[in-house]
Amino acid sequence: MGEPRWLNETEMQAWAGFLEASDLLNRLVELHLREAGGVTRVQYEILHRLNESPESLRMTELAALMVCSPSGLNYQVGQLVKSGLVRRDPDPSDERGILISLTEQGRAVLLAAAPGHVATIRAGLIDLLSEQQVAQLASIMKVARDHLRSLVPTAPSRRAVDKRS
Amino acid sequence: MGEPRWLNETEMQAWAGFLEASDLLNRLVELHLREAGGVTRVQYEILHRLNESPESLRMTELAALMVCSPSGLNYQVGQLVKSGLVRRDPDPSDERGILISLTEQGRAVLLAAAPGHVATIRAGLIDLLSEQQVAQLASIMKVARDHLRSLVPTAPSRRAVDKRS
DNA sequence: TGTTCTTGTTTCGAATTCGAAGCAACGTAG
DNA sequence: CTACGTTGCTTCGAATTCGAAACAAGAACA
Numbered sequence: 001m002g003e004p005r006w007l008n009e010t011e012m013q014a015w016a017g018f019l020e021a022s023d024l025l026n027r028l029v030e031l032h033l034r035e036a037g038g039v040t041r042v043q044y045e046i047l048h049r050l051n052e053s054p055e056s057l058r059m060t061e062l063a064a065l066m067v068c069s070p071s072g073l074n075y076q077v078g079q080l081v082k083s084g085l086v087r088r089d090p091d092p093s094d095e096r097g098i099l100i101s102l103t104e105q106g107r108a109v110l111l112a113a114a115p116g117h118v119a120t121i122r123a124g125l126i127d128l129l130s131e132q133q134v135a136q137l138a139s140i141m142k143v144a145r146d147h148l149r150s151l152v153p154t155a156p157s158r159r160a161v162d163k164r165s
Numbered sequence: 166m167g168e169p170r171w172l173n174e175t176e177m178q179a180w181a182g183f184l185e186a187s188d189l190l191n192r193l194v195e196l197h198l199r200e201a202g203g204v205t206r207v208q209y210e211i212l213h214r215l216n217e218s219p220e221s222l223r224m225t226e227l228a229a230l231m232v233c234s235p236s237g238l239n240y241q242v243g244q245l246v247k248s249g250l251v252r253r254d255p256d257p258s259d260e261r262g263i264l265i266s267l268t269e270q271g272r273a274v275l276l277a278a279a280p281g282h283v284a285t286i287r288a289g290l291i292d293l294l295s296e297q298q299v300a301q302l303a304s305i306m307k308v309a310r311d312h313l314r315s316l317v318p319t320a321p322s323r324r325a326v327d328k329r330s
Numbered sequence: 331t332g333t334t335c336t337t338g339t340t341t342c343g344a345a346t347t348c349g350a351a352g353c354a355a356c357g358t359a360g
Numbered sequence: 361c362t363a364c365g366t367t368g369c370t371t372c373g374a375a376t377t378c379g380a381a382a383c384a385a386g387a388a389c390a
Contacts, residue, residue: 003280004279004280004283004284005283005287006283007283007286007287007291010299010300010303011291011299011303013303013306013307014290014291014299014300014302014303014306015286015290015291017302017303017305017306017307017309017310018187018190018290018302018306019187020232020306020310021306021309021310021313022183022184022187022191023232024232024309024310024313024314024316024317025183025309025313026187027232027317027319028313028316028317031317040375040376042376042377058338058339059338059339059340060337060338060339067185067188067189067192068377068378069377069378069379070338070339070340071339071340071341071342071377071378071379071380072376072377072378074339074340074341075375075376075377076376076377078340079375079376091338094337094338094385094386095384095385095386096337096338096339096384096385096386097338097339097385098338098339114169115168115169118169118170118171118172119169121172121180122170122172123316124309124312124313124316125179125180125183125309126172126176126179126180128308128309128312129305129308129309133301133304133305133308134175134176134179135175135179136298136301136302136305137179137182137183137301137302137305138175138176138178138179138182139298140182140294140298140301140302141178141179141182141183141185141186142178142182143293143294143298144182144186144189144190144289144290144293144294145182145185145186145189147289147293148186148189148190148193148289149189151189151193151288151289152189152192152193152196154192205345205346207346207347223368223369224368224369224370225367225368225369233347233348234347234348234349235368235369235370236347236348236349236350236369236370236371236372237346237347237348239369239370239371240345240346240347241346241347243370244345244346259355259356259367259368260354260355260356261354261355261356261367261368261369262355262368262369263368263369
């Protein structure tokens with residue numbers, strides 16, 4: 001490979017800014033969620049996904065919607081079960097599958113935490129930007145997300161152990 | 166507080182996209198760095214900061230430049246010392262202070278990892294965007310970063326333990 | 331029907347992160 | 361000069377995350 005194309009000033013600012021802003025935002029959201037609802041960002045996201053989907057979700061489906069390893073997801077679901085916010089049921093159609101669904105308490109916790117969560121997101125990002133900038137950000141992130149989704153493995157790649165005989 | 170101002174469609178896309186894209190990018194960068202240079206993203210950042218600054222940095226200064234707790238930084242610096250990429254020296258002007266500086270090997274590792282790192286950043290974000298979008302992103306992230314910096318505590322706040330006697 | 335491959339989830343150990351607490355050196359006020 | 365609050369770093373235990381391996385149940389196929 002030829003000599004690398006280094007980042008120019010603007011590109012550097014975009015990257016460094018993005019990195020630091022996302023770290024700080026994560027920190028902020030985590031902080032507020034904990035002192036408000038007593039849940040993690042990941043846990044909140046699990047509750048949110050479950051609430052959004054009409055049916056209960058299997059571990060695999062849930063994992064596909066989120067960015068974390070199967071084992072990481074399993075751990076957090078376990079925590080939520082312990083707190084009584086989520087239920088694990090066997091999938092009648094597939095003995096292997098596990099169906100995850102919100103309990104009443106889980107839905108209540110989500111609804112209670114949501115307003116504060118949205119306020120945090122506004123205070124930390126959305127309300128800092130003009131309407132136009134929000135649209136730009138949405139558009140930029142759509143490109144990045146779509147591309148990264150196909151580029152970054154979240155599950156352990158079985159293909160790595162692929163044997164071509 | 167009145168009823169919450171929920172996010173509209175575009176705002177939601179901006180937020181969700183940002184969150185997921187940053188998670189995926191982190192993952193991608195971490196992955197590539199590990200298999201290339203054998204360092205973590207945080208470790209890379211430490212090396213990078215040290216290389217950028219003309220003088221060696223104190224722990225506190227380094228912590229201020231990054232987004233991580235003092236203890237987290239201490240751990241990673243410890244790892245880097247163990248690998249011989251970084252040196253800890255006492256600060257002659259202040260017995261408490263510790264000066265961190267790159268070793269020759271540390272600089273070498275950084276320089277070796279840099280091209281691949283930049284390539285990853287390009288492949289995962291920068292090269293997906295138009296020149297205009299990169300400028301927009303840089304501008305947006307500057308606003309967010311500056312604001313978040315003053316909003317999010319990275320060090321344990323001593324003020325919390327403030328005694329009002 | 332067995333055999334073998336694949337898929338879905340869980341367990342395990344290691345690495346990283348945090349906040350709180352601990353300790354040591356600084357600086358200041360009496 | 362001594363006491364006290366402050367600052368800088370480290371240690372500690374707990375929580376979270378990951379990848380690899382284990383396990384169990386479908387599916388494909390001879």
